[in-house]
Amino acid sequence: MDAKRLQIIHSHLRSGRKQLVPENTIAKEFRYTIDGAGILTHEQRRFYEENGYLVIKKLIPPNEIEMYRQRFEEISKRQVTIPGMTIMKDVSIAKSEHVEGEKAITKIQDFYNDPVLFSYCHNARIHQYVESITGSNIMAVHSMLINKPPDTGKKTSRHPLHQDLHYFIFRPADQICAAWTAMQRVDRSNGCLVVQPGSHKAGVLKEHGYPQWEGGVNKLYHGILDYEPNAPRVHLIMEEGDTVFFHPLLIHGSGTNVSDGFRKAISCHFASSECHYIKSADTSHSEAEKEVLEVVRRKLGADVDVSWEDVSRWRFRLVKGTRINL
Numbered sequence: 161m162d163a164k165r166l167q168i169i170h171s172h173l174r175s176g177r178k179q180l181v182p183e184n185t186i187a188k189e190f191r192y193t194i195d196g197a198g199i200l201t202h203e204q205r206r207f208y209e210e211n212g213y214l215v216i217k218k219l220i221p222p223n224e225i226e227m228y229r230q231r232f233e234e235i236s237k238r239q240v241t242i243p244g245m246t247i248m249k250d251v252s253i254a255k256s257e258h259v260e261g262e263k264a265i266t267k268i269q270d271f272y273n274d275p276v277l278f279s280y281c282h283n284a285r286i287h288q289y290v291e292s293i294t295g296s297n298i299m300a301v302h303s304m305l306i307n308k309p310p311d312t313g314k315k316t317s318r319h320p321l322h323q324d325l326h327y328f329i330f331r332p333a334d335q336i337c338a339a340w341t342a343m344q345r346v347d348r349s350n351g352c353l354v355v356q357p358g359s360h361k362a363g364v365l366k367e368h369g370y371p372q373w374e375g376g377v378n379k380l381y382h383g384i385l386d387y388e389p390n391a392p393r394v395h396l397i398m399e400e401g402d403t404v405f406f407h408p409l410l411i412h413g414s415g416t417n418v419s420d421g422f423r424k425a426i427s428c429h430f431a432s433s434e435c436h437y438i439k440s441a442d443t444s445h446s447e448a449e450k451e452v453l454e455v456v457r458r459k460l461g462a463d464v465d466v467s468w469e470d471v472s473r474w475r476f477r478l479v480k481g482t483r484i485n486l
C-alpha cells in the first residue's frame with residue numbers, strides 16, 4: 161500500500177470517522193456472477209465463483225423428466241423427426257452390426273426445433289439461476305440429450321476432460337453457462353460428470369484434440385491435450401432432477417458407464433445475447449470449426465458456403481429478454 165493511501169486511512173482512524181477507501185481500490189467480491197440478477201444466494205454465488213459449478217437439488221420435477229424421456233424414445237424409434245437435430249452414435253456401437261432405437265443413440269444435439277425437448281431451454285426455473293451469470297438477455301446456444309450407453313468394454317462411453325468454450329466462438333466466457341440435469345440417479349457406476357473445481361479461474365482455453373484411446377473416441381469428443389492428471393477432481397453424484405450449472409472454462413468430463421443401463425441427462429448452454437462473435441482463425445477453435453462445418457455440409461450439401469458464425473446465428477434461440485449481438 162502506498163504512503164499516501166496509508167496516510168488517508170490513518171487520518172480517518174484518528175478522527176474516529178468511518179474509513180473511506182477510494183472507489184477504485186474496492187475489490188469486487190464477485191467476478192463470475194452479477195449483482196442483483198437471478199436468484200443465487202450470496203453463499204451460492206460464492207460457491208460458483210470459487211469452484212466454477214453449482215448443483216441445485218431437485219430443480220426439475222419428475223413429470224418433466226418423464227416428458228423428455230418419452231420424447232427421446234419417440235425420436236429413437238423415428239416416430240418423430242426434428243429438423244436441424246443431430247443424432248450421434250457411440251463409436252464402438254456404430255461400427256458393430258445394426259442396432260435399433262435407443263441403443264444406437266448416444267446423444268442428440270441441437271433440438272431447438274422440437275417444442276418438447278426445447279421446453280427445457282425455456283424453463284423459467286433454470287433461467288432464474290442462469291440469469292445470475294448471463295444477465296437478463298438469455299440465448300440458448302446449444303442443447304443436448306445425452307444417452308450414455310453401457311460400455312462395450314472399449315471405454316468409449318467416457319467423455320474426455322474438456323472445456324465447453326472450445327465449441328463456442330463468442331465471448332466473454334464469463335457470460336456463458338451450462339445447465340445439465342440428471343434424468344436419473346448418476347454416480348460413478350454409470351459415468352457421472354467429473355469436474356476439476358476452480359479450473360475456470362485460470363481463464364485459459366486449453367488446446368483440445370482427440371485423445372489417443374485404444375478403443376477409439378466418439379465424434380467431436382475432443383479432450384484437453386495436456387491436462388493435469390493429479391489435479392483434484394470431484395465426481396458429481398446427482399439424483400433425478402438435480403441440475404448443475406457450470407462455467408465454460410471449467411475442466412470436466414464423464415467416466416465409463418459400467419452399469420447395464422443407459423445414463424440420461426438433458427443439457428442446455430446459455431449465453432448473454434450481449435456476447436460478441438470472435439474470429440475462430442485467431443484461436444484454438446479451428447479443429448472444432450472444421451468438424452462442425454463438416455456436419456452442416458453433410459446435411460445441407462458439400463458446396464454450401466457457410467461460416468461457423470452463420471451456423472451459430474441460425475441455431476441460437478432467444479429464450480428471455482432481447483436479442484442483441486448473438
Ligand SMILES: O=C(O)CCC(=O)C(=O)O
Nearest residue numbers: 306308319412413414425
Ligand atoms: O454427459 C456427459 O457425459 C458429458 C457431457 C459433456 O460434458 C458435454 O457434452 O460437453
